[in-house]
Amino acid sequence: MRNITLGSVAVRVGIVLLCVLWFIPTLGLLISSFRDEADVKSSGWWTVFTDPFDVSQWTFDSYAQVLESGMANAFVNSLVVSVPATVLPIMIAAFAAYAFTFMRFPGRNVLFMLIVGLLVVPLQVAFVPLLNLFGDYNLNGTFLAVWLAHTAFGMPLAVYILRNYMASLPQEIIESAEIDGASHFQTFWRLIVPMSVPALAAFAIFQFLWVWNDLLVALIFLGAGDNEVVTITLRDLIGDRGQEWHLLTAGAFITMTVPLLVFFSLQRYFVRGLTAGSVKG
Amino acid sequence: MSDDPFLKIVNGLVAIVLGVGGTAALYWVLNFLVGLLPGKWDKRIKPFVFIGPAILVVTVFLVYPALVTVMYSFADANSIDWVGFQNYVDLFQDDEFIGTLVNNLLWILIVPAGSVIVGLLVAVLADRLKALPERIAKSVIFMPMAISFVGASTIWGFVYATRFAQGDQQIGLLSAISTSLGFEPVAWLRISDYNLNDLLLIIIMVWLQAGFAMVLLSSAIKGVPDDTVEAARIDGASEIQIFFKVVVPQIWPTVIVVFVTILILVMKVFDIVYVMTGGRAGTSVLANTFVLELFEFGDAGRAAAVVVVLMVAVIPVMIYQMRQFKKQEAR
Numbered sequence: 001m002r003n004i005t006l007g008s009v010a011v012r013v014g015i016v017l018l019c020v021l022w023f024i025p026t027l028g029l030l031i032s033s034f035r036d037e038a039d040v041k042s043s044g045w046w047t048v049f050t051d052p053f054d055v056s057q058w059t060f061d062s063y064a065q066v067l068e069s070g071m072a073n074a075f076v077n078s079l080v081v082s083v084p085a086t087v088l089p090i091m092i093a094a095f096a097a098y099a100f101t102f103m104r105f106p107g108r109n110v111l112f113m114l115i116v117g118l119l120v121v122p123l124q125v126a127f128v129p130l131l132n133l134f135g136d137y138n139l140n141g142t143f144l145a146v147w148l149a150h151t152a153f154g155m156p157l158a159v160y161i162l163r164n165y166m167a168s169l170p171q172e173i174i175e176s177a178e179i180d181g182a183s184h185f186q187t188f189w190r191l192i193v194p195m196s197v198p199a200l201a202a203f204a205i206f207q208f209l210w211v212w213n214d215l216l217v218a219l220i221f222l223g224a225g226d227n228e229v230v231t232i233t234l235r236d237l238i239g240d241r242g243q244e245w246h247l248l249t250a251g252a253f254i255t256m257t258v259p260l261l262v263f264f265s266l267q268r269y270f271v272r273g274l275t276a277g278s279v280k281g
Numbered sequence: 282m283s284d285d286p287f288l289k290i291v292n293g294l295v296a297i298v299l300g301v302g303g304t305a306a307l308y309w310v311l312n313f314l315v316g317l318l319p320g321k322w323d324k325r326i327k328p329f330v331f332i333g334p335a336i337l338v339v340t341v342f343l344v345y346p347a348l349v350t351v352m353y354s355f356a357d358a359n360s361i362d363w364v365g366f367q368n369y370v371d372l373f374q375d376d377e378f379i380g381t382l383v384n385n386l387l388w389i390l391i392v393p394a395g396s397v398i399v400g401l402l403v404a405v406l407a408d409r410l411k412a413l414p415e416r417i418a419k420s421v422i423f424m425p426m427a428i429s430f431v432g433a434s435t436i437w438g439f440v441y442a443t444r445f446a447q448g449d450q451q452i453g454l455l456s457a458i459s460t461s462l463g464f465e466p467v468a469w470l471r472i473s474d475y476n477l478n479d480l481l482l483i484i485i486m487v488w489l490q491a492g493f494a495m496v497l498l499s500s501a502i503k504g505v506p507d508d509t510v511e512a513a514r515i516d517g518a519s520e521i522q523i524f525f526k527v528v529v530p531q532i533w534p535t536v537i538v539v540f541v542t543i544l545i546l547v548m549k550v551f552d553i554v555y556v557m558t559g560g561r562a563g564t565s566v567l568a569n570t571f572v573l574e575l576f577e578f579g580d581a582g583r584a585a586a587v588v589v590v591l592m593v594a595v596i597p598v599m600i601y602q603m604r605q606f607k608k609q610e611a612r
Contacts, residue, residue: 007520008409015406015414018399019421022488025436026424028454032439043450044457076286080293088300089338095308096335105328111336116606118343120599122549124571124588128353128360128581129346143289147296152342155335184327185312213429215552219572231431235556238435245439245452252435256428263427267420271496 033249034058040246062250066237069247071254073226074233078212078258080143081222081229085150086208090200092151093158098188100159101166102174112163118156126153127220134221145221153217154207165199166192201269209259230255304334347592354585368586381565384479385594388486388550388566393543395487397536400494404502405524407495419499423492430489430552437485438557441469473563482564485553490546494539501535502528545598548591567591 031045036059048057067075099105100112130149131140139145169192177187193200211217215231224232237244237251311330315323353360354368372378403422407415425433442453443466451457456466470478505528513523529536551568558564560573567587574584 011406011409015403015410015418018403018406019418022425022491023421024454025440025488026428028439029436040452042452044452044454046454046457073286076289080289084293084296084300087297088304091301091304091308092334092338096332099328099331103328103331105325108328111332113603113606114344115339116603117599118339120545120595120602121343121347122568122588122591122595124549124568125350125592126343126346127350127588128575128585129349130342133346143292143296147300148342152338155339155343159335183316184331185309188331209427213432215429215431215556216568216572231429231552234431234435238431238438238556242438245442248435249439252432256432259427259429260424263424267423 029249029252032245033062033253034060035062035246037062037244037246040249041243062246063254066247066251066254070228070233071230071251074228074230075254077143077227078229078231078255081146081150081218082208082211084143084147085154085211086204088147089151089154089158089207090204093155093162093203094193094196094200095188096159097162097166098184098192100163102187102192103184115156115159119160123153123217131220140221141223141225141227143222143227146217149217149221150207150211150214154210158203158207161203162196162199165196169195198269201266205262205266205269209262212259307334350585351589353581354589355582356585357582358580360581364582368582369590372583372586372590377563377565378570380563381560381567381570382590384476384564385548385550385566387476387479388483388547389544391480391483392486392490392547392550393540395483396490396494396543397498397540399487399491400496400498400539401536403491403495404499405528408499408502419492419495422495425489426492428489431556433485433489434553434556437481437488441481443468470558470564471562476563478558478562478564482553482557485557486547486550490543494543497535497539498532501532505531541598541601545595548595548598567594 028045031048032040035045035048035057039057040062051057100108134140134145134148139148173191173195174187177191182190213231215235218229218232219235222228222232224236228236234248234251234255237248241247308330311333312327315326315330318326355363355365357364399422403418407418410418428436439452440454441456443456444451444453445466451460451466455469460466469481472478509527509531510523513527518526549568550566551572554560554564554566554569555572560566560569565573567590571584571587571591574580574587
C-alpha cells in the first residue's frame, strides 16, 4: 500500500477536478435529452439531482420527435455515405503504399513527398473547381459526389499510414517471396495485405469517424435535402430551432451514438489511427 | 424513390461492391496487360500500375482543383473575367477580414498550447494512479475525440445558453453560475470585448483536442527510462524539478509533434465557428469566411482568394512536415 501523503491527495483531487470539468458538458446534454420539454426549458439539468429516482421525469419523447423530423432518414444517409467512403480508398491506397515501399522506380521520392505535402493542404482549395466539375455531370447533391470527394481527400493519409506501416515489415519476407518466384501482385495479396491488417483497420476507423463527423464536405457536395447527413440535420436544428434544447440535445446524442460506439469498442485501434493519422485535415 | 431507406442502403452496398470489385478488376487487368510486355518493360511499368490510380485520384480531385482555385482567385465573382489582384486588395482593405486573420492567429496560439498543457497535466497525474482509475480518467478526457465538431457545438451551446425573460431560470451552466454570483444575464457569444466570444469558442476546441495530446504525451512519459528519474530523485530533486528538468526534455519531440498536428487542424477550423456564430460578432475565421463568400455572397473569386491566403499560411508548416519526414527516413 502506498502512503497517503499530501502529494498523492493533490494528485487525486487534481485529476478528479479535471475529469469532472471535462465530463460535465456531455453529462448535461445526455440528461437533458431524456427530460420532458417543459422541464428542459424551465429548469437547469442539474436540478434532476434533487430527485433522480423520480422516474416520471424521464422520457424518450424528444428522441421520438427528432427522429421523426428527419434525423432517422439522415442517420441512414450518414451510414450510406460513411461506409463506402471508408472502404473505397483503402485498396487504391494499399496498392500505392506497396509500390512506394517495395518497388523502385524513377520519381518515387518526389511522388511520396507530394503525398506528405498534401496531408497538410486545406481541403477548401479543391472545392470550387470540384463543384464545377461535379456540376458538369450533375453529381452535386448525390452520394457519388461525396464518395469520390472523401476517397480523394482521404487518399494522402491512407497512403501515408500504410506506407509507414509496410516500411516497418521485415524486408526479408518480401525478398524470399521474390526468390520463390512470386510476382508483386501475388506478394501484395498473399503476404502484405494480411500482414498490414492492423494499419488497414486503424485507417478504416479513422476515416469512418472522419467521414461520419464531417460537416464541411457534406455541406458543399451533398447539402440539405433528402440525402442530407446527420451533421447537416443537426446544424439545421441548431439554426432553425436554437432554443428547443430538448430536441437539440436528443439530436446531438443520436449523431454521437455511432462514433461513441466505435470509440468504446475499438479504442485501441482508434488511438493507433489517431497517432498515425494525426495530420489529416 | 430515393426516399426509401432500403433503396439507399442497396445503393450504398452496390457502390461498395462495384467500387471495390471494379478497382480490383482494374488492377488485375492492368497487371495482366503489363505482364504481357517483355521482361524489362514489365519491371519498368508495373510500379506505375500500382501507384497510378492513387496518383490519378489525388491529381484529379485535389492537385488540379487547387491550381484552378489559384486561377479563380484572380478572376471575378463568376470566374469569367480576370481582375488581377483585385480580390486580394479588397480582402486586405476590409477590416473585417483583418479581424478574421487575427482570430485565426488567436486560435492557433491558444488551442495547441492549451491542449498540450491539459494533456500533459492529465498524463502526468493519471500516471500516478492505479491501473483502473488511470484508464477511467483517460477515457473521460479522451472521449470528446469521438464527438463531431457539430456535436461539440451543441454540447457547448447548451453550456453557453442564456435566458433573458424576467423570472426565467437559467438552463445554461455558465449563465446559471454567473447569475447566481449576482451578474446580469448576457448573450455570451455576442461579447466581442477582449475577444471573449472567440475565447469561448476556442475552449471547445481545447476540450476536443486535449485527449489527443494526452494519449501521445502519456505514452511518451511512460517511455522515459525509470533510472533517469530515480537518479534525479536520489540526488534530492523535487518532483517538480524532476518533471521539468528530466521528463520534459526527454518527451520534447512528442510535445512538438502534438503541437504541430493540432496547429494544422486549427488553421483550418470551420465547423465550430460556422455552427455556433456563423462568424457574427467578429468571430469569423478563414474557413468560415470562405464558405460565406462562396454561398452567401456567391463570389467565387473572393472565396478562392480567401483559401489561397489560408494555403499560403499553411505552406511553412507543410515544408516543416516534409523536412521532418526526410529526417525520420534518414534515421
